[in-house]
Amino acid sequence: xxxxxxxxxxxxxxGKEVELSPIKVWTLAPKTRKGVKIGLFKSPESGKFFRxxxxxxxxxx
DNA sequence: TTAATTCA
DNA sequence: TGAATTAA
Numbered sequence: 001x002x003x004x005x006x007x008x009x010x011x012x013x014x015g016k017e018v019e020l021s022p023i024k025v026w027t028l029a030p031k032t033r034k035g036v037k038i039g040l041f042k043s044p045e046s047g048k049f050f051r052x053x054x055x056x057x058x059x060x061x
Numbered sequence: 062t063t064a065a066t067t068c069a
Numbered sequence: 070t071g072a073a074t075t076a077a
């Protein structure tokens with residue numbers, strides 16, 4: 001329920017680069033590796049959900 | 062192949 | 070239940 005800042009992401013459904021606030025952000029990492037942070041987004045254009053990497057220093061959870 | 066998450 | 074996400 002945290003207020004996550006907007007991120008510049010490529011919307012794969014429209015092909016456009018847009019600024020969106022992730023619905024949710026979490027770390028996707030194997031035990032032995034650092035992994036990446038993933039955000040769940042909803043395209044304002046298409047209404048479709050998609051996932052994309054967010055910056056490493058992004059507040060997760 | 063591995064990791065968590067959630068939509069389809 | 071599977072896809073998709075990143076990158077080592």
